[in-house]
Amino acid sequence: MLELRGLTKRYGDTVAVDDLSCAFRPGLVTGFLGPNGAGKTTTMLVALGLQRASAGVVRVNGRRFADLAVPMAEVGALLDAQAVHPNRSGREHLRYLAASNRLPARRVGEVLERVGLAAVAGRPAGTYSLGMKQRLGIAGALLGDPGILLLDEPINGLDPSGIAWARTLMRDLAGEGRTVVLSSHLMSEMELTADHLVVIGRGRLIADTSLASFLAGAAPSALLVRAEGPGFAEALRAAGATVRPEPDGGLAVEGLDARAVGRIALAERIVLTELTPRRGSLEEVFMTATAGAVDYRGGAR
Numbered sequence: 001m002l003e004l005r006g007l008t009k010r011y012g013d014t015v016a017v018d019d020l021s022c023a024f025r026p027g028l029v030t031g032f033l034g035p036n037g038a039g040k041t042t043t044m045l046v047a048l049g050l051q052r053a054s055a056g057v058v059r060v061n062g063r064r065f066a067d068l069a070v071p072m073a074e075v076g077a078l079l080d081a082q083a084v085h086p087n088r089s090g091r092e093h094l095r096y097l098a099a100s101n102r103l104p105a106r107r108v109g110e111v112l113e114r115v116g117l118a119a120v121a122g123r124p125a126g127t128y129s130l131g132m133k134q135r136l137g138i139a140g141a142l143l144g145d146p147g148i149l150l151l152d153e154p155i156n157g158l159d160p161s162g163i164a165w166a167r168t169l170m171r172d173l174a175g176e177g178r179t180v181v182l183s184s185h186l187m188s189e190m191e192l193t194a195d196h197l198v199v200i201g202r203g204r205l206i207a208d209t210s211l212a213s214f215l216a217g218a219a220p221s222a223l224l225v226r227a228e229g230p231g232f233a234e235a236l237r238a239a240g241a242t243v244r245p246e247p248d249g250g251l252a253v254e255g256l257d258a259r260a261v262g263r264i265a266l267a268e269r270i271v272l273t274e275l276t277p278r279r280g281s282l283e284e285v286f287m288t289a290t291a292g293a294v295d296y297r298g299g300a301r
Ligand SMILES: Nc1ncnc2c1ncn2[C@@H]1O[C@H](COP(=O)(O)OP(=O)(O)OP(=O)(O)O)[C@@H](O)[C@H]1O
Pocket: 011, 014, 015, 016, 034, 035, 036, 037, 038, 039, 040, 041, 042, 043
């Protein structure tokens, strides 16, 4: 369990994290989301003792980071996958990390296997692709077999099979009872991986909720309907629905549930070829929820 209580971090006049309180819980993959500059990386740096809080506290399994005997055995992190010495092999990088953090050397082979790098572990890390460096970074986070993992953009640069692998790994790590905190701007991937979301904007908490309720809370409940034959849109409107034609020929229907739409089709003797509930995507809901907290926006030209 990782808990933040009133966490504030200022850099000069910039308030990067502003009185943030939340808890990241074991057994869950928690998506830690926010627009650029929201304070996600700063929060992780403070949680890892790499930056000092201006106010408030972070507790790692109930203790302050400075009080942890072997920090990497409690909290593992991937912050910057590029931060590896290019002439050192993946194995040497991990051996060095293990030795300097009082972790058993046998863990090196175990984590290399777990991230699928065993076959290339002898190669200089400078020759690794971005995806391989991400895997090496994840291996480093796992080295101490920690109960808490903080992973900042861990799927950057992974190819589709790498992304699927990472998704399974995150789910498995949470399934083992670990606290998995995942920061990413890839909303479609987050929607597939996260159980819970902590959303921040301008350093402040916007949402701390399950993925399901975040999606349900803000999403318009529409149905995508396709039907053979004319006049169906009019019949739905007559029953009180709001109906918008979709570019691909379907109808987006709001205000009626699937049963009501089906009954109208039956009464009108119209064949339905599709009747699909459509909810807002995480990307849509996220953009709505954080609209007031976006610092960097491209201008419309
Ligand atoms: N070392 C620093 N010195 C001064 N300001 C900083 C420093 N690090 C971060 N900031 C500022 O703090 C704010 C939060 O930055 P942070 O990197 O934590 O955001 P983020 O949510 O991780 O953003 P991104 O999604 O772009 O990675 C930003 O306004 C940033 O410019």
